[in-house]
Amino acid sequence: MIHIVGLPRQLVLLLLAAVLLVPQVSAANSPIVHITDIAWEAEGEIGKILIQLDGPVAYRAVASSASIVVDLWQARHMQWRSQTITHPYVRSVRINQITDELARVRIDLLRPARYKTFLNEDSHTLIILVIPPWMATAPLPNSVVYERQRIRTGAGLTTAHVLRVNPEDQTLEIRPALAADMVSGFETTSIIATRYEALAGVNGGYFGTSGMPLGMVVIDGQLMTTPTDRRSVFVITREGKPAIVPFEFTGRVLTAGRTSLWVSGVNHPPHAGGLAVYNRFYGPLTPPLQTAAIVRNDIVEHLTTGKILIPQDGYVLGVTPDDAELITKFIRVGDRLWLRLEVWPDLEIASAVGGGPRLVKDGQVFVPFAWEWFSPRHVRERAPRTAVGITAANKVLLVTVDGRGRQNTGMTLREMAELMVQLGAREAMNLDGGSSATMVVGGRVVNDPSDGMERPIASALLVLRRPEAAPPAARTTTSRTKPLNPPVRNWDLEDLDPPDPTRLYPSQ
Template sequence: MKSKNVFIHRLNSLLKAFTLLWLWLLLSGSNSNAQNFLPICEGIEHAEVIRKINGVDVRLNLLRLDPQKIRLDVIHAMDTVNGTEALSSIAKRHGAIAAINAGFFRFDRSIFAGTPSGILMIDGKLFSMSHSGRSAVAIINDSRKTDIAFAHVDTEVSLKISNKKIPISGMNRERKIDDIVLFTPEFGRSTLTDPNGWEFIFQSNDKKPSSGRLVEIRKNKGSSIIPQYGFVLSVSDSKLKILPHILKKLGVIASWQFTIKTIESSESKFFQMAEDITNGVPQLIRNGEIQITWEQEKTNQTFVETRHPRTAIARLKDGQILLITADGRSEDSGGIALKDLAELLLQLGAFEAINLDGGGSTTMFLNGKIVNKPSDKEGERRISDAILVFPRANCKR
């Protein structure tokens, strides 16, 4: 048995060495602008290279991570659901050695700018619901290593009152005309809603954020204060009729609950146990094969086929984690279509991968600075959430 374990250990070491050699050969090629992966900390390596893809130069930045040597955390801008913040600011505030931009978000100048456009969960707290069964990456950090998994995700959120369940259509986002939206303390100080609706304020006496006693009903006022321990149910006029009569009595107790479901049954348990989850679109690679599920995830073909700056995360066949950015919209880097990105990731050894938010949001932070060249006209774009990298041991830089 001991000799068998030694053999397996040596085989794994050879596999990692071969993969590193293959990465070097793939990235180097005949391009004089290429360079090797450089060690940043134990278990963290970085490479920057310009590769010609379908006749167009593309600047790539790659972070190769040993899951036994690092920890990954998803962090939202300003540590609330609403709002935006530069990646470098998020990373520096939390003391991360490296980071990339992550989930898609509402990108406009409204008061709801920065709210996630898909699932976001941080430290086991659900910040926002999934959208159209789109892709997501889940993270679990334990005392020995960091694991990640990918799946197409659906969420169900409901309010339980007495023996009745009220389905929630949205969470921590703008309330629309025909809507029931749940606001939790993670959203911010108030709901920021317009006055065209009803808001039910629940406050907890035992500091349980998911349950509370109805302490106030506000009609046609909007922007209700969210209790530090409790939540607000925001209901449009058209949805008021489906609420149980008991909900209109002060003092009634209610609680909200959520379920995360994955289309891939093999990933269900992992996502239910995950600490952090953030959204992407679409899936690029599944089980070591290119499977770009853009139609299933209800995105459009132009988004898939056009060369854009891109950000992606992958789990490699040897268990390592790869973070990658591809710059675009500039004379020296033309961006990349998703099929080409998937093919590149497959060549780099990816077993699973999804596309994250890209375009002007594509950003990579390393050792205190941005190492790629963001395409946003303002320079470094303010984003919604990020994946941060922390070494498990002291980093000698």
């Protein structure tokens, strides 16, 4: 049920939180399931872990160079015997109970590997494949073209890696992906690409020390994290059209006593005077909170503290230590709450990833770094870079430039903007760079990461085959194309107010 509370219509997202967040498996109405067995199989260099359960379960997986971790919600493990594993990539498999409702399976690695997850819903078997990196390859269609160029900069030469993607190819999809499919996670670009069976991809936007994206992320119409005011966001609309737009966010919680409380962000730490909303996309547990309210099916279930298990059919409200009264004074157990989240301008968003600053506007170099809250040093620094652009023909450019090495100088942001114009971009924006700058093509890292190895990141921008274009086996078994917790709906972005001209970019 959606409640309209008579506030101004600026967006779309007029949402009761429970409507947005209802998953396929609800913690509120699903019994605890048990892990009844874990089996190990090896087929050459490919390892297979089979997790047998006695019912449906929600899960997330995340990988590092040392391990693959699978968290299972509403799950408990039963006693099982560990197996001696002899394998070129896997050292051991362990299981422990993190909370009464969260079980964790850890696959310890001997060396970095890729992985994929599959779910057999009939037998309630979760399968994790451990794959050598050299086997994680994918051929490119004609609508995705990769080229490597040597580019002269103001300090010498550097290598640019260019992907040209035709979004008019109806078999393709351009979309961001989160590390571990949650906000609070880290994975390398290549691991994310392999898990999604991506044709190609680059690193995404900026992120904090906890793995939290610093900027807007939308996946399948679901708001993962809120935008940073004025900063550029790369968007794919529901019609498949790419665009680069700055967004703004407002959020409110309306209490049973008709008090309107400011929401400072979604899956971001709370700001002074505001509430933070943590939903199932954040991860299994919130960060430590001194005062919090657990809301399930839009009813306040209880007030609590600490690291809190986020309900699959609800959310957690948190505040700063100095703002405890926002919860203890205005929110009571048993109250009904209404959550209103708003973004503008009026685009029907399917996918989005934030970054910045903008590099090209109307085919001209345009770098409004101060307007987007970036420092002059960020602009002048010569570094590895990643950018996304849109040509006059609406083709998408994904570009990564190497740097910080003897053979590669890197680029300033203005040089990167000039390169994007030379490549045909009519619009372009910067993504995260430095040691994050990575491009994966056909399953292989094609650039030269400046740290000598890939840096774990929070998000990636991927080129995928649409589920309906994938082979039949992939359509029915992979966790990417048949997720356990699919989005309930896309945003309804109709009937917006006219855009406010004061929120447009200044002219240069």
